[in-house]
Amino acid sequence: MAELPMARPSTVETPPMPAEMRYPAGALAGDYARAGAGLALTVLPLALLPVTPWIAVPLGACAVLFAVFAARTAQRQMTRLTMDGDGLRADGPLGAAIRWDKLSDLRLRYYATRRGRDDGWMQAALAGGGKTIRFDSNLEGFDAVIERASDAAGRNGVALSPVTVDNLIALGIEPPDDPNEEASAS
């Protein structure tokens, strides 16, 4: 009979990583530049020219998106992530803490704007205990957090989506066994 996922011991040692993880200044500067450029391209025409509603509405919607993006970048600048054997904690605006033994979902997505889908970035979402922590691959120590989260997901019997599994493999992290497959095999 297959071993119950919950009973599996942790096999991952926390790799060396900074005690406090944050987004590097270069990545944040790039995001601020994007938000600024976007706001300039959308708000300036709306403010300086009489714009027909057919164009004003999409421009206004884009301006709101860029403003939200600027706010999110500021939130990321103020956020510090810390990881230990018990869980992951995000301190700052919209902060949260997730214990590894309460981890109930791990999603890892990859986005790229180029046609060849290279030079993209990963977006991770960890959920557990009613809290969600989102961060992307610009974060220092991203790989270590994902490796630890993947291990915790395996021990907690969390079923990962095929997309997340493929992205884990691409990062060089062995994904945990699918608990549904284990159950059907037994």
Place this chain on the structure above:
Amino acid sequence: MLGYVIRRILIMIPTLLAISVITFVIIQLPPGDYLTTLVNEMQSRGEGMDQGRLAMLRESYGLDRPMHEQYALWLAGMLRGDFGYSFEYNMPVSDVVGDRLWLTAIVSGATIVFIWVVSFPIGIYSATRQYSLGDYALTFLGFLGLATPSFLLALVMLYFANVWFGTSIGGLMDPRYLGQPWSWGKAMSVLEHLWIPVIVIGTAGTAAMIRRLRANLLDELHKPYVVTARAKGLPPGRALVKYPLRVALNPFVSDIGNLLPQIVSGAAVVSVVMSLPTTGPMLLQALRSQDMYLAGSFLMFLAVLTVIGVFLSDLALAALDPRIRLGGGASR
């Protein structure tokens, strides 16, 4: 996903600006301008126009200004909803276009829905029952659809509708509704006439989509993970829908971006043949007569459709399958 949307929009806005520059340059490329064409036409009829009046017209239309000034005025005007002046019709472009833009949008939207609704089940059927009688029949129909030019299909349908039913299927509404304001009767009339142009314009696209979905799905269905899933006793429907179908949909979704402009521009000849009051025939005429603002507005409309279509298909792809492709690299 927000970061992705932001980056895509930031690519989209300069792209549209670049397209507007290229469009404006292209419509200025032919020697002369609308007034030159007009004078030549008048001279061919043995008439003439004095140089003073010509200079006055050139000044009043802004044709004597440098190209960059004309472009700046055109662009600022578009933001205000003023797409310029049609020299040929002596009316603002927005008034000339009138209902045509909406009718084009209706025909294009209905054609896209038709292509998807028909090609999706047929593509799945052909892939899951490869080399069956049904697959062969549908493949034959698909190749026939691909090989038949849309305008020829339109001519054939016009002919048989006339010979067999004694009716004309040209146009997009009853003649009594032409130029009339929108009403329930006019909308119903458009719906009654819509199915024929939709079939004519959509046949080639449907056939192409069927072939593409069939090929993609067959590739996926022969992969080891599907064989393993079947061997483990996963029901056939679930083994199809759970993963192979989703992966096979990727190229299908990425085609949305190209579908919109193809339908609008590709339908121009069909519209001429079937007397459809859409933008295609007007664009052709505007290009021939160098009615620069009218032609430029149509070309910009096509460009905006393309850019928005590609944007939407990229968003759908990112939501459907946000996987890394081995060989690419994630930036840190």
